[in-house]
Amino acid sequence: MLTKRIIACLDVDNGRVVKGVQFENLRDAGDPAELAKAHSESGADEIVLLDISAAHQRRATLLDTVRRAAAKLFIPFTVGGGIRTLEDAAAVFSAGADKISINSAALANPGLIPSIAERFGSQAVVVAIDAKRIGKGSWEAFTHGGRTPSGRDALEWARDAESRGAGEILLTSMDRDGTAAGFDCELTKTIADSVRIPVIASGGAGGAQHFVEVFHEGHADAALAASIFHYGFTRLLDLKKELGAQGIPVRWPC
């Protein structure tokens, strides 16, 4: 049976892993390459590395960090942050990433999605959507680390991204991110039920029950979290055991 993926996210700034509450008040949680390997060994199904400062500082993605992390990783590895062109994406792939995640650049230039997908395959293109609730059952996509409203409806953008060749949607709830109050199941379900490609839920993970909810009620294909794994609040293995006990198919043992 196809399992629900648990994805560990590393938010990287200047070569170090950090994680903010609502994208601010960053704390240092270590070396990305070491953390990626540790997460993989403790049962993560996939690693996402996001260079959180890249888009607004217009800095190249940390290729060296990607290279170091990729050398020790034999599970899917996604890299995002500051990828604006096909050449940026190609450099990240040749450093060892399996997938790239694009957000601001895809909204500014949706043609970037097919251009990367045609060369590297749709499976390699993750479109990240930072969604903020603007009304009942309605969310807007934000760019630049959640600072800039794009004016586009998150659902409409997800469908558009799929039609242009995105392979997966990484859906972050701006309202829940960093709160540990649980994923936004309504948002996740709205998007997941409207596209055929996998949807990764992100933002708000605080405990095992939140993962159960986002898989059962949110119809997520995968769920991503950062801070709860880094500081030992939730051990990945314990989380998977708990999910398995609650009837969620997970990769176990791994």
Add this chain to the structure above:
Amino acid sequence: MIAIVDYGAGNLVSVKKALDWLGEESAITSDPARVSDAAKVVLPGVGHFASTSALRSSGLQDAISHVIERGVPFLGICVGMQWMFQRSQESAETPGLALFQGECERFPANVKSPHVGWNSLRLSQSSRLLCGVGESPFVYFTHSFRAPIIETTTACCDYGGSFSAAVERDNLFGVQFHPEKSGEVGLQLLRNFCEL
């Protein structure tokens, strides 16, 4: 030396990285002569079945057919495995190598496609490639088309019905999943291939 065949489709770094980790000498190459001389050949593949047409025009297909005839171990991954079948619905005008019988087909409409993530294998017969990976190991898939179950299928996977996750005959090996992305199980499989 293991030749990783580069025909301009997708990202071959992951396969090379895994072979490096195992301490195996390998090279990513688009040179038919290097493929002909290789001790083993890996044909990775992500993307579209039609991209395999580049193999024909570049002379790589002849080199591949030649090494296969000589008994050199050959491993097709993902679209690389699908190409070992006769054809695919993904690109009717692009013939496969027909090393295995059957046509690759789309997933049914009642499941999400592509099939992305970790799914378990059902090992259906003894396999040199899958030796030591356990009863129902989890491996990582990402694909929109799938190969039928045939006599030489060594592992099946269930997603909207059953399909061939691994095929094996003599020196021919094909896997629909990505061993280079399947953790310890995948590394064991690649180790088995290297030791053939």
